[in-house]
Amino acid sequence: MTVREINFDGLVGPSHNYAGLSLGNLASARNAGAVAHPRAAALQGIEKMRTNLRMGLTQGLFLPQWRPDGVWLSALGTDVGNAEAHIRAAAMSASSMWAANAATVSPAADTADKRTHLTVANLVTMPHRSHEWPQTLAQLRLAFSDQSAFAVHGPVPPPFGDEGAANHMRLCARHDEAGVEVFVYGQSGGPFPARQHVEASKTVARLHGLEPARTLFVMQSEKAIAAGAFHNDVVAVANEHVLFTHEHAFAEKDRFYAELRALLPTVEIVEVPASAVSLSDAIRSYIFNAQLVTLPDGGMALILPTDAQDLPDTWAWLEAMVAGNGPIRKLVPVDVRQSMANGGGPACLRLRVVADPSNIDPRFLVDERKLDGIAAIVEAYWPEAIAPADLADTRLIARIEQSWLTVVDHLQLSGDLIP
Template sequence: MSRADLVEINFDGIVGPTHNYAGLSLGNLASKRNAGQTSHPRAAALQGLAKMRANIALGLRQGILLPHRRPDTGWLDVLATDAATPGPLWPAATSASAMWAANAATVSPAPDSADGRCHLTVANLVTMPHRSHEWPGTLAQLKLAFAHEAFAVHGPVPAPFGDEGAANHMRLCDRHDTPGVEVFVYGEGGGPFPARQHLQASGAIARRHRLNDAMFVRQSDEAIAAGAFHNDVVAVANERVLFAHGQAFADKARFFAELRERLPSVEIVEVPAEAVSLKDAIASYLFNAQLVTLPDGGGMALILPTEAQNIGRVWEWLEALVAGNGPIRRLIPVDVRESMANGGGPACLRLRVVCDPATVDPRFLVDEAKLDRLAAVIEAHWPGSVHPDQIETLGAWPDAVAARKTLLEALDLSELV
């Protein structure tokens, strides 16, 4: 059974005015490598808008999620920390990491659930202190955007069971509007780096969402140790296609065999380690791409970071891929270098929701005209540059708070202030 009114909408996180490189994310190699560098919040936000414009030009539906209030003085208050006095918690209270909307929630479309509703569970992000206080702000947005009875919005899985949302979740199906197999990828370890997605959290979400067909697959320790802190750094799925690195999963043969049994139409496009090493895959964010179905019948496209063009073996493999007769027919590089420098590629910036657009609060949907309005606000109010050393001298950062408020007012979303 299918529902023709269901389409995929990419909800991209708008980069907030406090975007900075404080190196807070253990296991995220780019975040650590660029710690202490000068960031450019205005450029970062405009790069994100340009990616959204490119998606709209392809005929894709586009939505947004908004920056959270930062610094999070409420979080500091709970920790009995004076928001006016710099301290070790200040960078974690200031992070703009909610920009990576792939970590906002796990989404199960209506065709997959027993009750015929689209379910969203906000991610708890408990593993990393700077992200652990995001979920209340994200949940407030999800409850507004998806208030229609077609949706069921759930609070976070309780600690200590770590859940990092759609970045560790894949859905495979014949078409977006038909029932699919939902794949939850969890970790156990990875050298010095923690596994961020726990099996218990994934199981709880599958039960909450009343899924008809769910699989639980372990990410390989090698991938985590190499810097694949989320599954979406080494694998991405779209409709019937799974695009993955050969070392992404702990028991690849068993997973692939079972997936083929559950979805006989599945096409697995595997990049062997001999062709592209884990190191190169992670440096290029080859798999942290948006794999999308082009509405004009032109097959699928990979929307990937321009960094993928800079590693010869990666780009050569991709060009050979699209020259073949496979399902992926186009490569679309996009400039998201400010996000990439903090460890987030095109896929990190978006949350995919399959639903009827008419059931979504229209304030969270965008077209070219609305993006023009947002760009004007960002140009006028986002700082041109921020150095991490400045964070300790900006106090409660009133300019950043005011900039975000102006953006929310432009969208008629003042209830989120």
Template structure:
């Protein structure tokens, strides 16, 4: 039976605050601070466990090998000889944000009736541009059934594709045909536009989507300039509901009209800028929440603690839940380590609509499996990492060995190949 499954990225042992993401305000603001990789991973695992307890299907993706020595060799260097900047780019744990792993089109939307996944190329940021090979390797194992899935290599450079963080799907129900929304940015302004329209159009063609059920919408320059480096910082969709900030889209009225024409039952929940400023929306990650449908059929938001701590945001949310709006429940989680690097609940997960029975069970979460991962993280993940510590070979060995043991414990030792 087709259902929505959230695949969360397990936070890797090299999680650090090197400030590599231009346009990500939290990443820049926390540059140089001491990170807590063990706490970061445990916070993410606690969110996965809570979603399992809520009756939601939950999967995970594994951390990637860091430092990425293969990438450094392609650049003619090694971790020992690399410049501090290159070394930081090779050591980032940014694959934890699985929303950037791929773009996913479920089987009801595609011409061949299979679920299509295209790995994101992430070419606009050096520290993320080398993730796709191992991302694709994991996807090819998890979704190996050619009867049910089609896997695609990234859109070629120079067209930047950042995956599901700039993609939404609206539908009457997860198993019903949907309207797929691709959100792109426009070059110019103080920060780079990471999602190019050409990349979005290529993914739609590769996935065999009908133009009648596909929408391309431009993110507003104002949102990008305010720090909404991905669309999922200012908008999120689930089934028939679009939850969005008033200033998220360049042509708001035109976008809404196109949605209503293609999916008449769509319900647009717009938060006015007068109630919640863009600054408050972005700092709290109000829209980088997981908007999910519970087994009861009611919708809930899985929010970071920062949303509750931002008065304008919490006031709006309480008023909405207290009224007749479609969002009925608010679940708050401590994800401070991820948030400090610019990634909230929605950044940490990739949504896939599929039959869980068609997916490699090694990537599906269970309470016992989460117990195993938590114990391993507690034992092996570094407690603290300072940015200057990224030059320490002992730290590199710790990170490589910890991740390798996780792969073995989960029965995925094939991911311990040095390169992909």
């Protein structure tokens, strides 16, 4: 097989709930305390993966994490029965579903040793995500265990916050050719924390052996963070030679654009003006938190949430864009409303890896038949509904644990992923 883009989606876990734990994530705050529907959420994510497969794309999968995280609770001197409500909620969080935060990935074409490098994100800024990385790292080391093709790194040390691919973009002529890697960091954002530290980005670039002359460090605009763009992928997305971005995504956009054009003269920058789509509407619709993909016929499609259709002016602008002569020629709406209500769109749910699929553990790659089996388990085991007050219910906890064990056993990973 040949090198290609593979999208690894996080399967939404059985503890999916709306506890409102993510400061700066407006959807998470807006829906705090609402009833979540884990079964529907997971099935929506599976259907998104089917959509990718039917367009001829290669699709991978990451599993939910074991919840509640008893190891983390023990380190805090408590357990799920005795923890304070906010600590219990953090231990039960299903936020690992957003695989864009799992790691930063540099394809072999960009690295000094010509292996694909992955650095697991430490996610230290948010308590409910800060304990994800050990289980994420275990999956990465299984999926990408071929050390002739991959190098998997542990997390950047704290206090330097690293949020993975959600603050990283890569532009290139083709996926299998050397590209320009763009690390987007924050400094401040009004009342909200900037989650990606520049030192974390620089560390990842060094670990991956990237060529400094083809590596850019770009600051996210304070305006974007303050408006609720807690990650860069809420206001910008890149694929091959195309950057699709909001006018207010970057602090010094003119300088960034000039540097990018100098390194990749064929780059096409599709900038959405604030006069057409405000930052508020961009964040509400998540039109940038979309998967911008190259289809087998060579055209590009934007896989975006159906929520974007709820804003007529925004949707009209998108339709006019694809009707024009630009590089993005197709809109593919997908229903991920359960994820969206917690602040994660189609791009949040996936980690993009450019590699040869034959080098990847096949248990982490999916086809329609494998998704059928996973969907059947979700239908049978995932809770239908969870309210935040339910997180202390021992019967619910037992069901969540059994759900995890069942899907892990089904994928023949129970001997490798020990809770």
